[in-house]
Amino acid sequence: MILRNPKAGARSSEDRVERLAASLRRRGLIPEVHTDLTDATRRAVELQQSGILRVLVGVGGDGTAAELVNRTGQGVPLTLLPAGNSNLLARYLKIPGDPEQLGRMIADGRLQHWDAGRANGRIFLLMASCGLDAEVVRVLHDWRSGHMSWRHYPKPIWDALRNYQYPELRISVDENAAEGTAAPDLTLCWVSVFNLSCYGWYTQFAPHADGRDAQLDLCGFRRGSRLRGFGYLTAMIFQQHQRLRNWTTRRVRRVRIASDVAVSYQLDGDPGGFLPLEIEILPGRLTMLVSEEEISKEVML
Secondary structure: OEEEOOOOOOOOOHHHHHHHHHHHHHOOOOOOEEOOHHHHHHHHHHHHHOOOOOOEEEEEOHHHHHHHHHHOOOOOOEEEEEOOOOOHHHHHOOOOOOHHHHHHHHHHOEEEEEEEEEEOOEEEOOEEEEOHHHHHHHHHHHHOOOOOOHHHOHHHHHHHHHHOOOOOEEEEEEEEOOOOOOOOOEEEOEEEEEOOOOOOOOOOOOOOOOOOOOOEEEEEEOOOOHHHHHHHHHHHHOOOHHHOOOEEEEEEEEEEEEOOOOOEEEEOOEEEEEOOEEEEEEEEEEEEEEOHHHHHHHHHO
16 A cells, blocks of 8 residues: 655655556555545555555655554554655665665565554654744744745744743653653753654754653753753754753653643644643554564664
8 A cells, every 4th residue: 555645745756656656566566556645544454454455655754654653553564655854764764765675675574563652642653842843843834835845944943043932841750661650740941752763953862762662762951042042953963962951861651741831742743733742652553564684684783
């Protein structure tokens, strides 16, 4: 099953989808191509229940992957033909962007199970965040019409750096994942909760995050201002943010984030809504088809 997201990325992916379908046919598989999300996910669930679905391919980026997981049940195998702007999940799992290589991986690859997170009832794969980056995402998607590329980001980022007020965020951790005991609450101005060590701008906000440890990694900054915001962003670009005095991190299974004012949050690079936010870990919720080569490397390590 192939779902092509017509809005994903900076340009149309129709030609790449046709090349992928041809590659799959040469390998004895039967591709079905859809552009309607509801039809594609319904059909994928039917084929999975019949035992004949090899994989559901999302043609798009991280938002497409998250949407497919939210609309299918546990165990439906997923992979991607990367066509978004960041493609963080595809890069993390070494999923090829070339249609011929992806066709070979689909035919020869194997399934892996990864954790996912759930925020206010919606599943996310990479991270959830509240703060400067979530405000950028909210503004950017309010403007969005059709295909998006990196050239759309500088103005929202600049506007947020100049104008964002860094309201106080109250973080309640229900359980300390490492010790199984209650943890004290936190007060932060920018907080992210990671399932995988994936983040935009070619940085790693939480390089220690592990998508198969049944835990989430909460990270953030305690104090905020316009000057500190510039400093935080610069430190993140150069991977020095974990050395800052205002930085904090904690491993959790369940967390609640609230504020006295309207604060937006984002999930996997898409706007999610406004606080309060309840987040929990879903161990083994995501089933991904990945290359045999990457699994062999992992076993060797």
